[in-house]
Amino acid sequence: MAKIKGLKCRECGRPYPAEPLHVCEFCFGPLEVEYDYASLQKTVTRKRIEAGPPSMWRYRDLLPVAEERPVGSHCGMTPLIRARNLGDALGAKEVYVKNDAVCHPTLSFKDRVVAVAVTKAMEFGFTVVACASTGNLANSVAAHAAEARLKSFVFIPADLEQGKIVGTLIYDPVLVAVDGNYDEVNRLCSEVADKYGWAFVNINIRPYYAEGSKSFGYEIVEQLGWRTPRHIVVPAAGGSLVTKIWKGLKEFHGLGLIPDCATRMHVAQAAGSSPIVTAIRNRSETIRPVRPNTICKSLAIGNPADGYYAYKAVEESQGYAADASDEEIIDGMALLAATEGIFTETAGGVTVAAAKRLLETGVIPRDESIVLSITGNGLKTQEVVGGVLKPPLSIKPTLKSFDAVIAERPGLGADVVSRASSTRRG
């Protein structure tokens, strides 16, 4: 593949061939895909991208795959919407939601990374793909393995939400529920990967896998009319997504596709699992591992693999960070649903709550453009809101029964003339 030079250690810069490798043998730094930007500069243009398919593969020049027919051919190009109602509620002038909770085959941004990883695993000739997951990755690896006709082994913490378990099992992988938290699952998987030689999407295929996240940032820029927003708020688990969005923006700038790269990257985490937010607040690039305790299981990584690089992306872009309590997470989910009709999972609640905090504390000025990264779908984490939502009104199938219920509850608004449309959004 001419566009790729190979892999390179992020720490010492040592080059490696483009193989299923992920750590530097000399300094143990993580490996990253190294592109031939000089040649890409001659070929990649806005026009060429715009002429591509309506999926993340329109950016294939900047993704590390050779396959003409990738797995997950319809992933990406999710909606970026101008969220006026949410903006009003938050007191911010220009708010956008990048909604990765819809359009993707398994309804989370993980389909971007897995599409690249499984395509790559096929290129390398693997017959088994595997992962350690907090939930969404499990869904996505099982689905894409099915599409690619590969066998899959999926390792999860045993206490995941039902939606994530069922949403994995339906694709018939080998699902291994580990009695431990994600960090323990991940440690186990490093040993399994060494012993069994599978394509572990977030271990030995990680350098390729992680590149898929760049497309989230590319799309924001293209969908804004080749403009960068002033702020992007990103939920972080291992810290890869935020790191790669930032990398994607810098690449676009380096290739001359956008005139500047003045976006500030902000990290959002759950208060019960916030090692990256803590490091950013303390201005300390050392990430101190924690033991997660939060309803947001998809972000519950206590020892984030890319925590340091997430820290660096925030520092370089002059962004900041905020965390959200369990209660704020639920409020954030409810606010997004009530204002924009978007049902996000707990991670989206974290993002909305963090944005609210960053606005309240003045870190994000109210008149600057903000993109909220909504990365997963609420139908997968129904447990967390089930208990706090108003129950339905139960009635008999008669008008009398309905009238009686309505009469008991004057606050419902049934007496308002129903054709009044003056309050509809304009």
Ligand SMILES: *Cc1c(COP(=O)(O)O)cnc(C)c1O
């Ligand atoms: C995995 C995940 C993230 C964050 O991913 P990292 O790249 O590990 O930081 C964000 N949101 C959701 C819903 C996820 O599943």
